[in-house]
Amino acid sequence: MLENSASPPKDLEHVFYPKSVAVLGTNRVAGTVPHDIFANILRDNFQGIVYPVSPKERSVAGVRAYKYVLDIPDPVDLAILVFPSTVCNLALEQCGQKGVRSAIIISAGFREIGGAGLQREEEIKSIAKKHNISFIGPNCLGVINTDPLSHLNASFARKMPQEGNIAFLSQSGALCTAVLDYAQAKHIGFSKFVSFGNKASISEIDLMYYLKDDPKTKVILIYLEEISDGAALMKAAQEIISESGKPILVLKSGRTREGAAAAASHTGSLAGSDEVCDAALKQAGMIRCTTIEEMFNNAIALAYQPLPQGKRVAIITNAGGPGVLATDATIKQNLELAKFSDATLEVYKKSLPATANIKNPVDVIGDARADRYKVALGGALQDPGVDGVFVILTPQSMTDIENIAEEVCNTVGKYEKPAYASFMGEMDVAAGISILQQRNIPHYVLPESMSRAYASALFFKHHRDMKPEEFTAFSGVDKTKAHEVIESALSAGRTYLPEEESTKILQAYGLPVLPSGLATAKPEAVALAENIGFPVVMKIVSDDIVHKFDVKGVILDIRTPQATGDAYDAILKNVEAAKPGAKVKGIFVQKMVTKGEEVILGVKRDRSFGVVIMFGLGGLFVEVFKDVSFRVAPVGARAACEMIKEIRAYSMLAGARGKKPRDILSVEECIQRLSILALEQPEIKELDINPLIVNDEGGGCYVADARIML
């Protein structure tokens, strides 16, 4: 998992800017991968030297071929392997002997087929390590660099994309070809285009770090099928965003909840791999997209236009209906309709027809031509109360679409504010759309996509500008005491810690537990209850019972010594009836809190991202609505605050319908302390605090029940 950060820096400069390239295993059969890779390098005007290496051909595409890479008289910066997978080891070994330090292994037949393929992949990794070779692949489409300094199409894609400032990294080779086709139709260019396949040497994280410093790249797009090291991905993203200000968009497939059902805790069952992935990517400032279309919709906004400074949007339209649709879409994304200044309204009054609506959304009326769009757009862009503009056009008989498109491009270029367009329709607007796309005005088929792209750009802007999270060193933490409880359970072969032990661990980390004690006899229970003070709650303690309520092992609101004794007997009787033979350790007597909002806090250890902290409102909200939020630990004060505000039922805590607000600050502290606990006690696999009872503002909160799985 940590291989990436521990391994030496990868030589990516020679992958993208080689002075000489050798294609190992090429042939003369057009239409095959070994041939087409070589032909593409030649055809697309690579600026360096390219050598075909073919065991039996004297020449390929008219270029003199070499039998072995060792036969090439000059140095080779980059080797591209297109041999069958069974002999890639031999080819790579010769590359090592030749002194080649960078390679792209196109061939399939490695880890992705399992068995012998897995062994082959391990072998090439070992050869690469021996000779200090960094390589892309295997099992990939290749690499494209559109920079005129290199102009390398080392791939078997049908076409080389136009130059642009978007980099695309993909785990899937086939998806690359579809993306190239999609992008060409929309005039979207790329800086670097990489299919990284099995990432046996160079990973997406290595490539991201390279792109951070690539002057040709402004936006990084990644398609991933698996995240093998989520923590490293988050770290890389955070560094790239803070150091280079480049946005990272991720399309991650496999949005399933596999594995979640088998979890033993609430947190385990709610924190499915995709939910955690979603939260983690967002936490690191990455923009997760659900489709290729959404990814490019967001990418062109970020790549072509300045970032919005705020959420006040002006809408300019030549039709009422689309204006309303755009308004709805804008509000849905938590954006606002900008209020124009008096100066802007004055300009509109003078220059637009009396029938025009000069308030936002501005309706320039169906017969509007380029001059009216120019006035409306220019007015909005120079208004200090406007952060960005959406331009909408419907093709009416009077609409001079192409002139309007030109005017939009000219006007937008004069201001440092983002403007996006939606020319609604298909055939009639096609030429206008083409003008917008070629001049880097983001165009969207629907206003909904436009507002989503704006919201994504704004999210990125906010994230980029945030100060780094600060982590509090809390007092009252006794790591050793907590560890002793865990060690004691593990040495007894137990992995489930009932409430009594879980409470001790939480208490050691300063979480507010209620006064309590374990009674092993009735008089002891009565004495404990009197000492704690009524009312109390009594609960069965047994390693054999996880769900105490299911066996009627909990009695609430006990208010007298007599009731305490009766409850003691009743619980033992109930448990014996429901689970005969269960080993009972005693009865847990705990102070009962009757007022307050119930929330749930949890911990889960995710295979890829590490320790995950969960927060949600208790009861129905967590059971039915799954209204919870997640963060990857460590969680600081800001993230804790965001977690609480993120849930849909936040208003219940903030003081809805005349209720007093709850003590949210105390919950924030609990979340942070829990994050420290989970990081410092790696034996804890899952943890639930359910419920944490939150009092009114200033009144604190209390752990009413907890369980820990080791």
Next chain:
Amino acid sequence: MDKADIKARVEKVTALVLKVDPKEISPTANFAFDLGADSMQSIELIAAFEEEFNIQMDEQKAREVQTVEAAVEFIAGYLKQP
């Protein structure tokens, strides 16, 4: 049939199928890496060996054979069978 005969016939078939100069076919020559067999030609080679020696080979195992000398051994194993 002795190993020398098998070797001579393996080299003859290899030269024909892969269209390479017989002089280039050494015992250690790798069909793909040294003689340029692609995946289709590897299958053609297996079929040609079966015809030449009138044997039926396990295709999966045959595809794992990479060099001329390994092919000689592999085929000899079939020819020994009753």
